Amino acid sequence: MERFDYSELEKQLGYTFKDQSLLTQALTHRSYINEHADFPYPHNERLEFLGDAVLELIVTEYLYSHYENPEGDLTNWRAALVNAKTLAGIANQLHFEEYLLMSRGEAKDANSKARMYILANAIEAIIGAIYMDGGNDAAKGFIDRHILSHLDFILKNELYIDPKSKFQETAQELLGITPSYKVLEETGPDHAKEFTVGVFLEKELVAVGKGTSKQEAQISAAEAGLEEKGWRTKPGK
Structure with missing residues (x-):
């Protein structure tokens, strides 16, 4: 839809969409559809489902290829990289909350735990959208820049330990x-x-x-x- 200008957001993401409707869908929370029945795009949960799988595979492959640690270590490191708190923090760094389409009630509830999950799920949906729009290499580029780049900090500060x-x-x-x-x-x-x-x-x-x-x-x-x-x-x- 032409009324959405994502040029600044795409700069932050480091990826320009060929199909802008995929990005719109990735940013659309279920609650927005409930208030806008005539909205032409679905909510982001299917893209989130896809993005979750893409994220886990790419992170897993990276850890397997770069570290010879046992399975337990790699599992804990992966969990620290892809959990909701980490992903929501990345969403905040990318400043894309203002682009999220939510109901008026969800938009007002800025400090809730639910908002953290909305942001984390939106990151996964964006990964799914990038994968659909540009393929595996494009998704891998996004994950390398914005998620795997946090691994050194997580390991140094032992954030994988509860x-x-x-x-x-x-x-x-x-x-x-x-x-x-x-x-x-x-x-x-x-x-x-x-x-x-x-x-x-x-x-x-x-x-x-x-x-x-x-x-x-x-x-x-x-x-x-x-x-x-x-x-x-x-x-x-």
Whole structure:
């Protein structure tokens, strides 16, 4: 559709579409179709399905070709590269949220966990669209530039290790202390609880995290604790 000007977005993506409708579809969330029944393109979930498979294959092939580590390592590294948090962060770096077509309600809810998944899914849909428009080499070029380029940072900072495990291992190694977690607050109705959890080193409250489950809040607290203690990088490095 001519009313969408994607020239700036394509510069950010590093790819120019021959079929602009594929990019429009990749940026169309299901909620937008619900409010615009006459919209001529489908939502992005089929492209997301395709892009997810393309992304996993290309990342897997890269890791297999460049590292001789065992399967478990490669699986963890791949998961860190393609999880929703990483992909949503890449979406933010590419500044394409303003191009997403969403319902008015979704557009207003900018800070929710749902928005993170919308952004991550849109990255996968764009990969699917690039694959359909330009083939495997074009998709590989996008993934090399925008996703595999984060691998060194992930490995250096051990982001493939879940925050709770890393916080515990580092606390035990450096201080001889096993961290503990305590629920500090519960808010909201039973069907939509939010938990605030603190992570402690003995009596010291190191950091606080929030989540819709106790486990999620603990992970958030551990992540904040790693930042607070400067333990994101390996001890002594």
